[in-house]
Amino acid sequence: MRNTTPSRKRAILPPAVQRRLDAIQHFLPHLTLSQQRTLALWCFGIQLARSHSLTLVSLLLAPLCKCHANAMRKRLKTWYAQTRRTKRPLKVQSCFAALLRWITTDWSAPTLLLAMDTTTIRNRWIILTVSVLYKKRAIPVAWRVLAWDKQEWNPIWKQLLRALAPAFPPGVRVLVYADRGLYSPELFVYLQQLGVHPMMRVNGDGGVLVEGSTEWQVLQELVPCPGTHWKGRCRVFKTNSLDCTVLAIWAVGMREAWIVLTDLPPCEASAVWYRYRSWIEQGFRDLKRLGWSCHRTLVRDAERLERVWLALAVATLWVLWYGTDAASAHRVWGALWSRKRCVVSVFRRGWLLVWLEILACVEGLCCGWFPDPLEPVEDGGGRV
Structure with a gap:
């Protein structure tokens, strides 16, 4: 037999x-x-x-x-x-710039959005992550796994950003987002030295000296109530002062204002752009409960978990690469888009196409990146 x-x-x-x-x-x-x-x-x-x-x-x-x-x-x-x-x-660190080049090789937009943020796993690990923001999703391109204890993060952020710097595409404006807990003037200046533009949110209780003024005021006073917005050149914080552009908006329906610091000229930036930062949070959900179930990991070593994240990052990159296939987006999935929002996420579409690939229903998928344009810079507050 x-x-x-x-x-x-x-x-x-x-x-x-x-x-x-x-x-x-x-x-x-x-x-x-x-x-x-x-x-x-x-x-x-x-x-x-x-x-x-x-x-x-x-x-x-x-x-x-x-x-x-x-x-x-x-x-x-x-x-x-x-x-x-x-x-x-x-060595996972050697892959960071290569992952970013993978994404930017066919990048068709004049702007590339990155975000810095942290996520936790089982109250055991803290993962510092730099991700590319793409169609309401995020692709990890650099990360570091740390034990659940207090330690200095700025040196690690600098290492991650320095590893990515060789892959920043020439001729493309790179914006790097960070939420309030990650702001530091040291990191702001370091991003400028790398040739990228920080978009860092800060609390509204700090001091601000508007250009041309001699009196300090509180940042929150720039947008005192919902429905107000402001932007201009300022010096922020009396201690560790920083000369920068302040973008502030308190849209109707928001619980509090967004106050964002950047080095872009006021006429070339909008506070509304800060809404793109939330895409990294959706990216973490894809890595965890909505996608690859990383929150259930049993790996107990930081270096091993960093290697696992390399596999998760490539799997995510591939799914989003498939999910924005030009032909399928217009032909197969065109009916799944409404005028205002996407009914099926690019992550889900990519995952479904993986299964079609397995079943031999789809051959020769033409993958590519088709990033959405930024909101136009307007005199008004714009749409949040």
Whole structure:
């Protein structure tokens, strides 16, 4: 009787995995072939399972690759659970600029939006993340996993931004968003030195000296009530003062005002743009409960979790890459858009197209990036 047990030989890559491997080899050429192949397997397995569970991903990939589930599990685990004996360890930091280049290679907009923020996992880990904002979603391109304790974040933010700096596309204006808890004049100046434009929100209780004035006032007084907005050149904070542009808006329906500091001229920026920062929060939801279930991780080592996040980042990038395929956006999914909002998110569309790819219903997907334009700079407050 013929033996139908899966072979213990090298796993056979399905066409869908091979497509991911081709892209990874093109955009992450510094990785070894083994690292590239396993990253492609992780990416595809995460998308299939909608989870980064090692057991679940192994069980799904094993029959597709015609190998034993235990062999697949060992291979996937070895990729992130490296030891001192590993000859060529995977250095996640070396992938940050490459991930950003992957996104910006076909970038068609004059502006690139980045956001800095933190997320937590199981009250055990704090993950400092820099993400590309794209169509109400976010793609992680640089991160650091820290233990749940107090430590200085600014040096780490600088390391992450410095790693991305070589990949900032020439001729493209880069805006970097940060919420109130991350503001520091040191970080503001460092972003300027990198040639990007900070968009950092601050609390309204600080002092401000409007250009041309001699009297200090409170930032909140620039927008005293809902329905008001203001922007202009100022000096903010009496201690650790900073000369910058202040963008302030308190739209009707908002609980409090947005007060944003930037180095852009007042005529070239709008406080309304700060609404794009919330996209990184949706990106964290995609990484957790709405997508890859990272909030359930059992990984107990920071360096290992950083490698797992590389697989999650590539899986997210690929899904959004598929989700904005030009042909499918206009032909297959055109009816799913209303005039005011998207009925199906770009993340969900991309994930569905992954399954169509598996079922051989879609061939030769033409992936690409089609970012939305920024809100126009207006004299009024604009739409929040």
